[in-house]
Structure formats: structure tokens, C-alpha cells
Amino acid sequence: xxxRLFKVVLVILIILLLKEIILxxxxxxxxxxxxxxxxxxxxSFNYKSNFVINIPKIKIETVIKKADFNFKNLNNSLVYxxxxxxxxKIIIFGHSGVGHGVYFNRLDELDINDYLYLYKDKLKITYIxxxxxxxxxxxxxxxxxxxxxTLLLVTCDKNNKNIRLVVELVINSIKTLKK
Numbered sequence: 001x002x003x004r005l006f007k008v009v010l011v012i013l014i015i016l017l018l019k020e021i022i023l024x025x026x027x028x029x030x031x032x033x034x035x036x037x038x039x040x041x042x043x044s045f046n047y048k049s050n051f052v053i054n055i056p057k058i059k060i061e062t063v064i065k066k067a068d069f070n071f072k073n074l075n076n077s078l079v080y081x082x083x084x085x086x087x088x089k090i091i092i093f094g095h096s097g098v099g100h101g102v103y104f105n106r107l108d109e110l111d112i113n114d115y116l117y118l119y120k121d122k123l124k125i126t127y128i129x130x131x132x133x134x135x136x137x138x139x140x141x142x143x144x145x146x147x148x149x150t151l152l153l154v155t156c157d158k159n160n161k162n163i164r165l166v167v168e169l170v171i172n173s174i175k176t177l178k179k
Contacts, residue, residue: 027101029074031063034063038119051084051120053092058106064092076101081143084123086118086171096155096165104155108132110167116151122177127151127169137162 012019037045038052046065054061074093094104102155110129118125134157135142142152142164149171157163 014139015153019125022068023046031062031077035061038063047121049084051118053078054117054119055110055114057111057114058109060103062103074101078103083145084120086120086123086151087149089145089150090118091143091152091154093154096158107153107155107167108158108165110153115172116169118151118154119177124175124177126172126174128172129167130170131166131168133166133168134163135166137164139164142166 010179049062049066053064078094095102096105110130114129116127150167153167
């Protein structure tokens with residue numbers, strides 16, 4: 001009886017693991033294709049509301065989407081909150097932890113003066129890390145749009161789900177792309 005139960009549990013665990021591996025593979029493939037579509041000037045890319053982020057130090061290159069109602073699309077992508085205009089303040093949220101959709105799992109590895117690139121419309125906007133700090137998850141002051149030419153990357157602290165890690169960046173340069 002115990003052997004049979006063990007086999008059933010083992011099969012279920014293997015199926016769940018395979019499901020997770022397949023889901024991660026599909027998401028990674030779709031993200032890579034979306035990034036390629038942006039640079040090909042492909043009509044399949046939603047230029048109106050999406051943009052591309054590249055953070056070389058932590059090996060992220062993916063599409064950022066506008067957060068939907070209740071941030072439900074945060075589970076499968078990076079999302080921005082309200083504004084996508086580089087002249088103001090852009091806030092990008094991402095998960096860290098274990099599983100699929102944990103794009104900001106290595107966000108804590110960024111240091112002051114590291115670079116990040118945003119591609120929006122026909123612009124390449126280079127940002128540089130200026131600050132790293134933590135705030136309680138109840139602190140909504142970071143959502144205020146009172147900063148100019150600022151980018152915030154926000155994720156959960158790896159050790160405390162009630163704390164948010166915030167990486168603040170400022171614009172270093174803006175370049176028009178030939179597309």
C-alpha cells in the first residue's frame with residue numbers, strides 16, 4: 001500500500017514539474033519572439049502600450065506590458081503602473097522568488113551606476129541606477145508621480161514578502177533608433 005501511494009505521489013510530482021518546465025519554456029519563447037518583433041518593426045508588437053527592457057547585468061530582455069486590473073498579468077510578465085512616458089516617472093513591477101514569471105529574481109544584484117535600457121517607440125532610453133532601498137508593502141508613496149525622468153523597479157524582498165525592494169534609476173541618455 002505504501003509503495004503504491006509513493007508511486008502515485010511521485011507521478012503527480014513529475015507531472016507538476018513537467019507542467020512548470022513547459023510553461024516556463026513557452027513563456028520564454030513568447031517573450032523572445034515579442035522582443036524580436038519590436039526590433040523588426042513587426043505589426044504583431046503592441047507599440048501603443050508595450051515596450052522592451054534590457055538589463056544586461058542580470059540578463060533580462062523582455063517585453064513590459066501595462067498592468068491590467070488587479071495586476072493579474074504580473075504573474076507572466078513585467079508590468080508598468082499607469083505611465084509609460086519617460087519624461088515622467090515609470091514604475092515597473094515584477095515577481096521574484098521561485099517558479100515562472102520571476103523576472104526580477106536577481107534585481108537585488110543591481111548596483112549604483114549599473115545600466116538599463118528601455119526601448120519605446122523609436123527611442124533607446126538609457127537609465128543608470130541611482131538608489132536602492134526597501135519600503136513596506138503598505139507604503140504607496142512610491143506610486144506618486146512626482147519625479148521627472150525616473151524609473152522605479154519594484155519587487156518583493158526575497159526574505160520578507162511584506163517588504164518591497166525598490167531600484168531607482170535616472171535617465172543617462174536618449175537615442176533615436178533607425179527602424
